Amino acid sequence: MTGALILQGATGGADGTPGADAKQEPVKAKAYSQQLLTSKDGSAASLGRHDVKPFSMLGMTWTDPGAHITGEVEVRTREIGTGQWSPWLRLDGNSGQGEDSAARGGTEPAWVGPSDAVEARVNAGGRTSAGLPAGLRLDMVDPGTGKVNAMEPAGFAMEESGEPTPSASDSAGQEQDATAEPDVSSSQEPPVQPPAQPSVSEPPAESTTPPAAPATSAAPSVTASASPTATAPATPSPTVPGPPPITSRAGWGADESISPEAPGYLPGGKVKAVVVHHTAESNTYTCAQAPAVVRGIYAYHVKQLGWKDVGYNFLVDKCGTIYEGRKGGVDKPVQGAHAYGFNAETTGISVLGTYTDAAPSEAAMTSVARIAAWKLGQYGVNPADTTTLTAGDAGTNYFRKSWAKGAQLTFPVIHGHRDGYNTQCPGDAFYSRLATIRTWAAGPVSGLTVKSVTGAGLSGTKYYTKSDITVNWSTATPAALIKQNELLVDGKPIASTAGTATSAKAKLGIGTHTVAVRSTHISGRTTTSASATVIAEKTSPSFTTKPSLALSTGTVNTTAVPVKLSWKAADSAALREVRLTAPVAKTYGPATAGASHTAPSAKAKAWNMTAYDYAGNSASASVTATPVILQETAATKSGAWTTKSSSSYLGGKSYSSASKKASLTWTFTGRSAAWIVSRASTSGQAYVYVDGTNVATVDLKSSTTKYRQALWTKTWSKSAKHTVKVAVVGTTGRPAITTDGLVYLK
Numbered sequence: 001m002t003g004a005l006i007l008q009g010a011t012g013g014a015d016g017t018p019g020a021d022a023k024q025e026p027v028k029a030k031a032y033s034q035q036l037l038t039s040k041d042g043s044a045a046s047l048g049r050h051d052v053k054p055f056s057m058l059g060m061t062w063t064d065p066g067a068h069i070t071g072e073v074e075v076r077t078r079e080i081g082t083g084q085w086s087p088w089l090r091l092d093g094n095s096g097q098g099e100d101s102a103a104r105g106g107t108e109p110a111w112v113g114p115s116d117a118v119e120a121r122v123n124a125g126g127r128t129s130a131g132l133p134a135g136l137r138l139d140m141v142d143p144g145t146g147k148v149n150a151m152e153p154a155g156f157a158m159e160e161s162g163e164p165t166p167s168a169s170d171s172a173g174q175e176q177d178a179t180a181e182p183d184v185s186s187s188q189e190p191p192v193q194p195p196a197q198p199s200v201s202e203p204p205a206e207s208t209t210p211p212a213a214p215a216t217s218a219a220p221s222v223t224a225s226a227s228p229t230a231t232a233p234a235t236p237s238p239t240v241p242g243p244p245p246i247t248s249r250a251g252w253g254a255d256e257s258i259s260p261e262a263p264g265y266l267p268g269g270k271v272k273a274v275v276v277h278h279t280a281e282s283n284t285y286t287c288a289q290a291p292a293v294v295r296g297i298y299a300y301h302v303k304q305l306g307w308k309d310v311g312y313n314f315l316v317d318k319c320g321t322i323y324e325g326r327k328g329g330v331d332k333p334v335q336g337a338h339a340y341g342f343n344a345e346t347t348g349i350s351v352l353g354t355y356t357d358a359a360p361s362e363a364a365m366t367s368v369a370r371i372a373a374w375k376l377g378q379y380g381v382n383p384a385d386t387t388t389l390t391a392g393d394a395g396t397n398y399f400r401k402s403w404a405k406g407a408q409l410t411f412p413v414i415h416g417h418r419d420g421y422n423t424q425c426p427g428d429a430f431y432s433r434l435a436t437i438r439t440w441a442a443g444p445v446s447g448l449t450v451k452s453v454t455g456a457g458l459s460g461t462k463y464y465t466k467s468d469i470t471v472n473w474s475t476a477t478p479a480a481l482i483k484q485n486e487l488l489v490d491g492k493p494i495a496s497t498a499g500t501a502t503s504a505k506a507k508l509g510i511g512t513h514t515v516a517v518r519s520t521h522i523s524g525r526t527t528t529s530a531s532a533t534v535i536a537e538k539t540s541p542s543f544t545t546k547p548s549l550a551l552s553t554g555t556v557n558t559t560a561v562p563v564k565l566s567w568k569a570a571d572s573a574a575l576r577e578v579r580l581t582a583p584v585a586k587t588y589g590p591a592t593a594g595a596s597h598t599a600p601s602a603k604a605k606a607w608n609m610t611a612y613d614y615a616g617n618s619a620s621a622s623v624t625a626t627p628v629i630l631q632e633t634a635a636t637k638s639g640a641w642t643t644k645s646s647s648s649y650l651g652g653k654s655y656s657s658a659s660k661k662a663s664l665t666w667t668f669t670g671r672s673a674a675w676i677v678s679r680a681s682t683s684g685q686a687y688v689y690v691d692g693t694n695v696a697t698v699d700l701k702s703s704t705t706k707y708r709q710a711l712w713t714k715t716w717s718k719s720a721k722h723t724v725k726v727a728v729v730g731t732t733g734r735p736a737i738t739t740d741g742l743v744y745l746k
Contacts, residue, residue, distance in 0.1 A: 026255045027144040027253030028255050029295050029298070030299075031300070031303040031304055032052060032053055032140045032142075033140070035136070036120060036136040042124070043124045044132070046121045047120040047138055050117060051117045052116060052117060054142055055114075055142045056142060056292065056296060057111050057293070057296035057300060058118065058141065059095075059107050059109040059139050059300055060107045060122065060136065061105065061136075061304055062105050062135050065097045065104055067133035068422070069094065069124070069132060070124055071132070073090065074120065074122075075138065076118070077112045077113075078117035078118070079114065081114070091107040091110055094107065095107055095109075095305070095423070096425075098311050098338070099307055099340070101308060102306050104135075104305050104306055106304065106305050108279055110282055141299045144292075233265055233269045236378045238374055239377040240374045240522045241522055242371075242373075242374030243331065244371060246314070247291070251323070252324075254298060255299075258298075258302050258303065259310075261309070264335040265328065266333040268344070270333060270345070270379045271375055271381070272389060273389060273413050274348075274383070275339040275346045275348045276351075276434060277312065277338060277417045279315070282354060287319035287321065290318075298310040311336055311348065312336055312349065313334055313349065314330075315349075316350070316352065316367045316368055316371070317364065320361070320367040322370075322371055325348070338350070338417070339421060340392075340395070340421060341391050342389050342391065344392055351430070354427060356427040356428050359429040365478075366440065366480050369437045369440035369481060370441070370480055373440075373441040373443075373523060376441070377523065383438050383441035384442035385413050386410050387413050388410055388411075389409055389411055389420075390407070397422055398418035399419075412434070413438070414434060416430070416431045416434055440477055441523075442523060443481070444519075444521045445475050445477045445482055445520075445521050446475065447474070447477065448474075449473060450532045453471055455468050456534055456614070456615070457574075457614030462574070463534040464537065464574055465616070466536065466615050466617065467507050470503050470506075471503060471505075471506065471515055473485070473517045477521070482499030483521060484499055484519075484520050485499060487506055487515070488516045488517065488518055489508065489513055509536060512535050512536075513534050513536065514534075516529050516531040516532070536615070539613075539617060541575050541611040541612065541613045542611070543609070543621040547565060547566070547622060548567070550566065550672045550745070551672045551715070552564040553711060554596075554709075556650065556676050556743060557708065562598055563598065563599050563625075565580070565607055567594070569611035573615065575590035576613055577611075578592065578610070578612075580607065580609050582606060582607065582608040601628060603627075608620065626745065627744075627745055628670070629743045630666050631741045632653070632655040632664065632739050632740060632741045633653075634741070635664035635665055636664070636665040636667075637655075637663075637664055638661075638662060638663045638664075639657060639659045640657055640662055643655060648707040649707060651741075654740045654741075656738040656739075657737060658735040659728055660735065661728060662728045664739060665724070666724050666725075667722070668742075669722075670720075671718055671720070671745055672744060673713065673743070674712065675688065676739065676741045677711050677740060678706065678707050678708070678739075679709055680700075680706075683701050683734060683738070685701075685729040685737070686727060690722065695714070698711055700738075701734065707740070710743065726739060
C-alpha cells in the first residue's frame with residue numbers, strides 16, 4: 001500500500017483570504033547534528049563552542065524516545081551578523097514521545113534566530129544514579145527561505161503498488177557538519193557515533209482507515225473541493241461556524257517530500273478533547289518569521305525525532321495567525337503526535353513561544369479558543385465540560401499522578417499537555433489562562449455591557465435624547481468569538497450587527513424606553529446585557545427667572561466694574577447646564593443661579609445665556625446693561641470737602657471730609673448702584689440715604705489700605721430715577737471718609 005497525495009486549493013493565507021498562498025513553492029529545510037560528550041559517571045554532557053552551518057532552531061535529542069532528562073539542558077548560540085553570543089537558554093526537558101514510531105526522544109525545539117555557532121551543556125541534577133540518556137546530540141534546523149505554492153493536501157486515497165513506502169532516510173537523511181570537531185576533555189568519554197537515521201514510517205497501530213469508510217475508489221483528480229477521500233472520514237456538520245482563517249501547509253512552505261506517509265485518523269472518528277501546548281521556546285520571533293518557525297518544528301519532528309509529520313494539528317503564532325499542522329484535512333479528525341498516550345481521542349493546538357512567566361497574547365489565546373470551539377463543535381463537545389479519555393499507555397503527568405495503560409481518566413475538554421504528560425508544557429502562565437480559553441470557546445459572551453449612548457445625555461442612571469442614538473457596548477469575550485450582536489429596544493431587536501461591531505444606531509419615539517444588547521456566541525449561546533433607560537423628549541428648557549445684572553462689591557476700574565449675573569433655568573425632564581456665550585464664555589451646572597463677573601464702564605453689553613437639557617433641547621435669554629461711573633465731582637456737595645490727588649483714585653482725584661454731616665448726593669436713572677470709596681485703618685463711617693431714606697451706616701475702616709472699593713450696593717427690580725446721598729458720621733478718633741464716586745447700571 002502507498003498513499004496517493006490528493007491536493008486542493010489553499011484554505012487561506014495568514015490574512016484569511018483565499019489564495020493568499022498563491023505563486024509559492026515548498027521550502028526545503030536542512031537539519032544538522034552535533035554529538036555531545038558525556039562524562040564518565042553519566043551525570044553531565046557538553047558540547048564546546050562550535051562553528052556550524054547557519055540554523056535558526058535547535059533541540060537536544062537522545063536515542064531512547066521513552067527516556068527523560070531529569071536535570072537541565074542549556075544552550076547558547078552566536079547570532080549571524082553581530083557575532084554576539086546569547087545568554088544560556090534552558091530547553092524544556094521533554095517534548096513527549098509523540099507517537100509509537102518515534103525514533104528519538106528530545107526536548108522541545110527552541111527558535112534562536114539566524115545563528116552560526118553553538119555551545120551546549122547538560123546535567124542530571126547531581127543524581128548520578130539517574131544519569132543522562134544515551135546518544136545525546138544537539139540537532140539544528142535551518143528552516144529555509146523561499147516561495148511556496150498554493151496547493152495543500154486535502155486527503156489521501158490508498159492505491160495498490162509494488163513499490164515500498166519511502167522512508168525519511170530515503171528522502172531526508174541527516175546532514176552532519178563535517179567541519180566541526182568534538183570538544184574532548186580528560187573527564188569525558190569519547191563521543192558515541194550517532195545511530196543511523198531511522199525510517200519515520202509508523203506501524204499499523206495508527207490506522208488510516210476509519211470505521212465505516214466507503215469503498216476504495218480510484219484516486220480522484222486534483223480538485224479544489226473539500227469532499228472526503230476514500231479513506232478519510234466524512235466531515236461532520238459543526239455546531240460552530242468556521243473554520244476560522246487557517247494558513248495552509250502550502251502557505252507556510254511545508255516540504256511534503258519529507259513526510260510521504262498517509263495521515264491517520266482518530267480510531268473513534270471523534271475529537272473528544274483539545275490539548276494545548278507551547279513550543280519554540282522563545283518569544284523573540286517576529287510574526288513574519290512565524291512560518292519559518294513552523295517549518296523548523298516540522299523538520300525537527302520529522303527529521304530529528306522520526307515522527308511521520310509535524311506533531312500538532314494546529315499551530316498559532318503570537319499575532320493570532322493559525323497554521324495547519326499535521327496533514328489530512330483541517331476539518332477531519334486527524335490523529336496527531338502531540339500527547340503520547342492520548343493522541344487517539346484528541347487534537348493538539350500549540351502556540352509558538354514559551355509561556356512559563358508571561359501568558360500568550362490575547363490574539364493568540366483568541367485563536368486557540370476559536371479553533372478549539374470550531375473543532376469541538378464538529379462533534380458536539382462543549383469546551384467547558386470534562387471528558388473521559390482512555391490511556392493508550394502507562395504514564396505520569398506533571399502533577400505526579402500516574403496511571404496504567406487502559407485507565408479511564410477525566411480531563412477538562414480543553415486541557416494542558418502537562419495534564420497528561422510529565423512536562424511543563426504549556427507553561428505556568430499559559431496553563432493558568434486555560435480557564436479563560438474554555439470560557440471564550442464555550443460561550444456565552446461574557447462581560448457584555450452597554451458602555452454609553454451617543455446622542456443622549458446621562459443624568460444619574462437615565463439617558464435623555466431627542467430621538468437618534470448610537471448604543472456602544474463592550475465584552476470580555478474577544479470579538480472573533482461572537483457571531484452577531486442585536487440592539488434591543490423595549491425587548492425587541494431593531495438592529496443586527498456583525499460580531500466585531502461594538503455599536504449600533506436607533507431612532508426612538510417620544511417616551512421612556514429600555515435599551516439593551518444581545519450577543520450570540522459562535523456556539524449559538526446568547527447573552528443579554530443589563531438594560532439602560534433612555535427617555536426621548538423634545539420639550540425645551542425654560543428660564544423661570546430671566547437673566548439679570550446687578551452691581552456687586554469689589555475693586556472698580558473703568559475697564560472692570562464688578563457685577564453679579566443672576567438667572568434661574570428649569571426643564572420638564574432633566575436640565576443639564578446653562579452656558580453664558582457673551583460677552584464671555586462660561587458654563588454652569590443646573591443648580592447654579594448666579595455668578596460674579598466684571599464689565600467695562602460706559603459700554604453696553606448683552607449677556608447671552610442658553611439652557612440645555614440632557615436630551616439636547618435648548619432655550620436662550622439675555623440681558624443688556626451699561627455700567628456708568630459718576631465721579632465725585634458730579635455730586636451735589638454739602639459741608640466741607642477737600643480734593644485729594646493720586647493715581648490710585650478713579651480719574652486721579654477724590655473727595656475727603658472729616659466734617660460731621662458733610663454730604664454728597666448723586667442723581668441717576670438706573671436699576672443698580674454702588675458707592676466707591678477708599679479704605680484705611682483711620683477711615684471713618686458714613687450714612688447712606690436712598691431717595692431720602694437712611695438705609696445703611698457704612699464703616700470704611702480696613703486693616704490694609706484699599707482704593708476704588710465698591711463697598712455698598714443697592715439694586716431695584718426695574719430701572720427708575722433715584723438719588724443716593726452719603727453723609728459723614730464723624731466717628732470719634734477717625735472721622736474722615738474718602739469717596740471716589742458712584743457707579744450705576746442703566
